[in-house]
Amino acid sequence: MEPPSEITLEQIRERAYDLWERNHRPDGFEIEFWLTAERELKVERDRKLRVREADEAKSAPTSPEVQGRDESPA
Numbered sequence: 426m427e428p429p430s431e432i433t434l435e436q437i438r439e440r441a442y443d444l445w446e447r448n449h450r451p452d453g454f455e456i457e458f459w460l461t462a463e464r465e466l467k468v469e470r471d472r473k474l475r476v477r478e479a480d481e482a483k484s485a486p487t488s489p490e491v492q493g494r495d496e497s498p499a
Contacts (some may be wrong), residue, residue, distance in 0.1 A: 432466045
């Protein structure tokens with residue numbers, strides 16, 4: 426498993442700006458939009474990582490099944 430990709434300040438800035446614009450550009454909410462942007466990006470990154478791990482687990486070769494013995498009474 427590879428470490429989560431780093432979220433850049435540029436990505437956070439762009440997301441925060443988008444949130445600010447979608448909320449009609451209010452004054453005084455810079456920190457809230459920045460933190461929300463950071464949180465959203467982390468959630469998206471973690472979700473992609475979980476999906477990738479699940480896909481890798483599905484495509485990983487499995488060991489051959491061990492044939493069970495007939496354990497019925499003789």
